[in-house]
Amino acid sequence: MKVSVMTGIRQVVEEERTIPSIGNKEVLIQVMDCGICGSDIYYYEYGRIGDFVVEKPMVLGHECAGRIVAAGKEVKNLAVGDLVAVEPGYTCGTCEFCKKGLYNLCPDVVFLATPPYDGAFAEYLKYPADMVFKLPEGMDTVEGALIEPFCVGLHAVNQSGGMLGDSAVILGAGCIGLCTMLALQSKGIREIYVVDMIQKRLDMAKALGATEVLNAGKEDSIAKIMEFTNGKGIQLVFETAGARTTTQQTAKLVKRGGTVVLVGMAANPVFEYDFGMLQSKEAKLHTVFRYRNLYPVAIDAVLRGHLPLKQIVTDAYDFADIPKALEDSIEKKADMVKAVIHVSD
Ligand SMILES: [Zn+2]
Ligand SMILES: [Zn+2]
Structure with a gap:
């Protein structure tokens, strides 16, 4: 089988490998579509994210969907x-976090x-069958691949405790920001402000139903949001860019008694944060690490809610064009929102 291997910073090559054999509880999946995530781009460009360092050749891609071509005896x-x-995360199942159902916190996750x-x-990919979810009639593998980032958005909204009637602001309109917006909408939350510096992403947010979009490179987005809310601020504040400035802004934007949710993973520590301001508003601060117990929920929400998840995809590439797809994701960032690799039919 063909495999795309990252062999160094900004280097990927196609390699031939044997198709893996499966165990009794595993399935063999013919990969059809696989999204390019911010983390893939980051590993490709810098070779590391925080403590995770690419030290030997590694295959990128974790947002995938495909077709079952073989199933183990016990599946x-x-x-x-x-x-x-x-x-894409397979956990140990026996540690205290797994036992509590908080398996996204398992220290031994693969x-x-x-x-x-x-x-x-x-x-082809072999995988434990209990972490593989059947797509219902009417859902294709591009949507299937996007279930992964959608779960991040859904988990973020769950962590926020958001309810019908709440206002929300999303800092960062990349795939995760847009997925967070769709997750908010699926819970009936409609007053949603979206802030980014890339106009194309803001246009997409507007097309997907954002109340107002604000280009932080061109206007004072905080002042604008305060104006829109008569100086009160926002009940639910989601930081999805993983940037220092936007993380710091959350304390200003949140309403009294509101909630801040940190979704984006900052590559470097954010040392200065106005906790006093957060405290004077008795605001809550939540963090999000991936997601848990959400795949079936997310699939159902997308199908029955007719969520326009696929609209986020702006660029599709064939398997042979993975090097170009990764380069474009760096060089043409302003023109792209989400790229998906079409691996096979
Ligand atoms: Zn992802
Ligand atoms: Zn565990």
Whole structure:
């Protein structure tokens, strides 16, 4: 099978590998679509994210969906021919976090395309069947691949405790920001402000139903939002850019008694944050690390809610063009929102 391997910073090559054999509880998936995530781009460009360092050749890609081509003897939930989405983290199942159901906090997780583990930019992937979810009739593998970032948005909204009637602001209109918006909408939250510096992303946010979009490179977005809310601020503040400035802004934007949710992972520590301001408003601060127990919920929400998840995809590439896709993601950032690799038919 063909596999795309990152061999160094800004270097990926196509390699031939043997198709993996599966165990009794595993399935073999023919990968059809795989999204390019911010983390893939970051590993490709810098070779590391915080403590995770790419030290040997690694396969990128963790947002994947495809078709079951073989199933182990003990697999009951899936059959050959099923279209599926893959939850890319496989956890130990025995630590205190796994036992509590907080498995996204498992210290022994094997997460696709997170060093030292290979990802899904490959024609075939073997995976434990209990973390593979059948896509219902009417859902294709591009949507299936996008279930992963949508779960991040959904988990963020769950952490916020957001309810009908709440106002929300999303700092950062990349894929995760837009997924957070769709997740808010699916809970009936409609007053949503979106801030970014890239106009194309803001246009997309507006098209997907944002109340107001603000270009922080051109206007004072904080002053504007305060104006829109008569100086009160926002009930639910989501930081999805993982940037220092936007993280700091959350304390200013949040309403008295409101909630800040940090979704974006800052690559470097944010040392200065106005906790006093947060405290004087008795605001809550939540953080988000990936997601848990959400794949079936997310699939159902997208299908039944007719969420326009696929509209986020602005660029599609064939498997052979993965090097170009990754380069474009760096060089043409302002023109792209989300790229997906079409691995096979
Ligand atoms: Zn992702
Ligand atoms: Zn565990």
